[in-house]
Amino acid sequence: MEEEKSVFKRKFSKSLCISVSKKCKIIDEESCAAIRSLNKSSKSISENIDKNLIGIPHHCAERSLHCPLSTNIKISQLKPFKALPMPSFPPPSIHLSTKESTKPISIILHSEIRNAKREKYNEMIKALQEKIKINKEKTDKEKEIKEIEDIRKSAVFKARPLPEQAPPMPPMKSTRPLTIPIEPKFLTEIRAQIRESKKIEK
Known part of the structure; x- marks a missing residue:
């Protein structure tokens, strides 16, 4: 199966x-x-x-x-394109101007007058600058002289007084009794006797 x-x-x-x-x-x-x-x-x-x-x-x-x-729409119904004729335009009109032609005028310059004014101004500025220089030199010299005088004054020796001090405190009296001196006990005699005894034994 x-x-x-x-x-x-x-x-x-x-x-x-x-x-x-x-x-x-x-x-x-x-x-x-x-x-x-x-x-x-x-x-x-x-x-x-x-x-x-x-x-x-x-x-x-x-x-x-x-x-x-x-x-x-069928293809046979489509019509070919036909261009339209050009429109008739009027000829261009040229408008002639009635104004007169411009006449050139000579230019008037004030350079000479301005130059003369400028020269006066420059002279004034130069005089002011010279005055400022002279004043600066004077002030510089005065400053130098003052500095030299200050240095000389500081170099001079000046004695100064002693500073104020409080008087010393008086010593306090002690209540202890005075020490009694004692004669020192030297062993010279005893040592001499010991040496002599050693010599005798020899």
């Missing part, structure tokens, strides 16, 4: 694959035919549009290309 089932499954899968492949081929042929027909119609429409768009501005032509054509 299991072998029969497996054989049946294989045959059924093969038949399905064959049927699917046939259907795909049919669909592919139909789609190719539809695409060819669309390409032919688009070529004819683009040719007619290019013929009818001659003389239209560029931006208008782009808009018409981007916009889809309505199916109700």
Whole structure:
């Protein structure tokens, strides 16, 4: 039973694959035919549009290309563009001016007068600068003399009085009795006797 089932499954899968492949081929042929027909119609429409768009501005032509054509309008109904005749303009009129032409006038400069005034001003400034210099030199000399005098005065020795000090405190008298001196006890005599005794023994 299991072998029969497996054989049946294989045959059924093969038949399905064959049927699917046939259907795909049919669909592919139909789609190719539809695409060819669309390409032919688009070529004819683009040719007619290019013929009818001659003389239209560029931006208008782009808009018409981007916009889809309505199916109700036929291509035969589209009329070719015809340019309008140029309008007749009047000739340009030149207006002649009635004013007189300007006459040049010589320029009057006051450079000489200003130069004379400037020279006087410069002389005044120079005199003031010289006075300021003389005053500066005088003040500098006076300062130097004063500094020298101050240094000399500071170099002179001047004795200063001793600072005021309080008188020393008087010593307090002690209540202890006076020490009595005692004669020192030297061992010279005893040491002499010991030496003599050692000599006698020898």
